[in-house]
Amino acid sequence: MSGKAGPRAAGERTTRARLDRGRGALGPALELVHTGRAPTRAVLTAELGVTRATAGAVAAELEALGLIRVDVRPAAAAGSQGRPSHRLDVAEDGPVALAAQVHADGFRAALVGLGGRIVATAPGCQTVDADPAKVLGAVVEAGAELLRTTGRRCVGAGLAVPSAVAEPDGLALNPLHLAWAVGAPVRRIFAECVRAAGITGPAFAGNDVNLAALAEHRHGAGRGARDLLCVATGHRGVGGALVLDGRLHTGSAGLALEVGHLTVNPEGRPCHCGGRGCLDVEADPLALLVEAGREPGPEVSLLQQANDLLLNQYDEPAVRRAAEALIDRLGLGLAGLVNILNPDRIILGGLHRTLLGADPSRLRAVVADRSLWGQSGGVPILPCTLDHNSLVGAAELAWQPVLDDPLGALR
Known part of the structure; x- marks a missing residue:
């Protein structure tokens, strides 16, 4: 009996060796597919800096785990040049x-x-x-x-x-x-x-x-940003978050970016923190309703009431004045954050997203006028794009x- 291994055994050893070399790349490869940055195996190969064979073994292992799907037949994008590549996507029926x-x-x-x-x-x-x-x-x-x-x-x-x-x-x-x-x-x-x-x-x-900022950075309006600032108001209050070099910045104890307690109206409403005129009480849904002279009702959430007011009654003078007041306060707060943090993108969620849509030029002008960024072209301000x-x-x-x-x- 010959001591040489057959072609099949040799092939299996080669495949195992490629997978062993690429095992450390499984996590980075999965993250690339997860965030949409590796739509094909060719892009995965380039992003990981490995051989095509190793990238193929890594993709096959992730597919065997039920995490991604690899198209059986490679296909070229319309109008593209070069060798077709297998498309990659997350497994729709996966965990x-x-x-x-x-x-x-x-x-x-x-x-x-x-x-x-x-x-x-x-x-x-x-x-x-x-x-x-x-x-x-x-x-x-x-x-x-x-x-x-x-x-x-x-x-x-x-x-x-x-x-x-x-x-x-x-x-x-x-x-x-x-x-x-x-x-x-x-x-x-x-x-x-x-x-x-x-x-x-x-x-x-x-x-x-x-968590909203993390999601938007990976899958939404923050994709591609290096230093991302997110400010949002949901049902009550105002929150903020910062992604630095692709990682959520939470500070030494998870308490960073409590932007709701920036003072934007020194003579404004008392805040829960003991201060006065904080973003938390000057630029949230309740603030808009009060500013517009509306009595909040119990039927639906404050956020829905405030959004409905902006979307359906913005032409009413009282509603427009209230929106402009909140935009000016929000812009003042954002300008201060821009001067301190120097983000390359700002995204707004909740009611702030609706305010941006109501009068985008006003908000951007306030931030530009009040920040150093305004002298160098301004920082992009975009609405969050993900539901939930x-x-x-x-x-x-x-x-x-x-x-x-x-x-x-x-x-």
Whole structure:
């Protein structure tokens, strides 16, 4: 019997060797496909700096894990030159992360796949209980029902809350609009609810605007930005977040970018923080309604009432004056942040996105007039583009261990 290996065995050894060389590239490769930066195997090869054979082995392994899909037949883009390449995409029927969000007017659960794709959602209650365990138990159960209905594998769970979340213990330090106790251990409670529901994988928690910025940077209006500033107002208050060199900047204890407490109107409304005239109370949905002389109603959320006012009644003088007042205050706050942070892009979410759409030139002019950037062309100010971006960002927390080490996380 010959001591030489047959062609098939030699081929298998070659494939294993290529995969071994590329195993360290599995995470970076998955992130490239996840964020849409590697639509083909040729682009993946170039981005990873490996051979075509190694990139092929890496893509095949990710496909075997059920994470991505590789087109069987290579195809060239219309009008392109050169060799056709296999297209890559996330697997539509692959695993999901459970995402949960709690805000002043209720909660929402969702299943989110790779690529930031929302697979299913379930809205929740209109009144948030003062006991976080009851609320988080309810939103996790809603997510567990989605998992049972869809039959999807779950890699983990992430929670978005309208509060600064202090590290390393995951404490909600200022859940002002939820009536939760200051310092509620939301991460621990959420993790206990996830385990009690029989959901596998790690559990995480973070501030809702931080997570919105993370989602928009990977999948939305912030893609391609190096230093991204996100400012948003949802149901109550104003939040901010910063992505630096592609990573969410949370500071030494998770408390960075509390932009809601920038003073923009020294003679303005008292703020919950003890100050006066903060963005938090001068540029949120309640501020717009009050400024326009509207009495907030209980039927729908403050955010929806404020958005409806701008979209349907902007031509009314009182509404226009109120919008201009909020735009000027928001612009003043943004100008100060631009002078300090020097971002290459600003994205606005919630009511601020609607304000930008109502009068984009006014907001950009205020920021340019009040900041050093205005003397060098101005910083782009864009609307957020993702629906439920805080939910998508919460899912990103759960997906991160898989992006870091696909084999370790899934096997």
